[in-house]
Amino acid sequence: PILEFVTELSQWYVRRSRDRFKIGDEVDKQNAVATLNEVLMTLSKIMAPFTPFIAEKMYLDLGGEKESVHLEEWPEVKEDLLDNEVIKNMEMARKIVEMGLSLRVEHGIKVKQPLSKLIINNEQLTSDLRQVIAEELNVKSVENNKNVGDEENLVWKEEGELKLGLDLEITPELKKEGLAREIIRAVNNI
Secondary structure, three states: OHHHHHHHHHHHHHHHHHHHHHHHOOOHHHHHHHHHHHHHHHHHHHOOOOOOHHHHHHHHHHHOOOOOOOHOOOOOOOOHOHHHHHHHHHHHHHHHHHHHHHHHHOOOOOOOOEEEEEEEOOOOOOOHHHEEEEEEEHHEEEEEEOOOOOOEEEEEEOOOEEEEEEEEEOOOHHHHHHHHHHHHHHHHHH
C-alpha cells in the first residue's frame, strides 16, 4: 500500500501541481507546498516501522518536531477532512485517463500528439475534472454524452458501465502542434 500511495502521489499530485509549485499565485503555491509537506510528514510516520532509516531521513529533512520519527504518535485518520464525493469523482477521472491512455497505446499515438476530442458516457463529471482529463490525455475537449454511440473516426473502450470514444483523426493543425511539442521537448532535453 505504501508503494502504491507513493506512486499515486508522484504521478498525480506532484506532477499535476508542478505549475503550482513553480509559478502562479503565492498563496496557492504555499498551500500546495504545505499540503505536500503534510502528506510526506504523515507518510514518514506510517513508513517508520517498515523502512526505519528512510522514514527517519524524510522526517528530519521535513523538519519534524521531535528528535526522531520513532518518537511520534501513529497518525490517525481525520474523518472530517474526507470528501467522499471528491474522492469518487477523482477515481472516475483517473479511470477515464487510464482507459484513454490505453487507447493511445493500442493505436500507437504518443501522448505528446494532441487529439481533438474524447467522448464519455458520464454527465456527472465537473468541468474541472473534464479539464484534468483533457490535459492528461492531451485532447482539446472532453464531451459528456449519456448516449455514446459509434460516431465515425472514434475508437471505443468500455469497462463496466463506463464507455469512452477517442477521436484519432490527426488534422494538419494537430500534427503541427504535436511536432512543436516534440521540438520543445528535444530542446529542453538538450
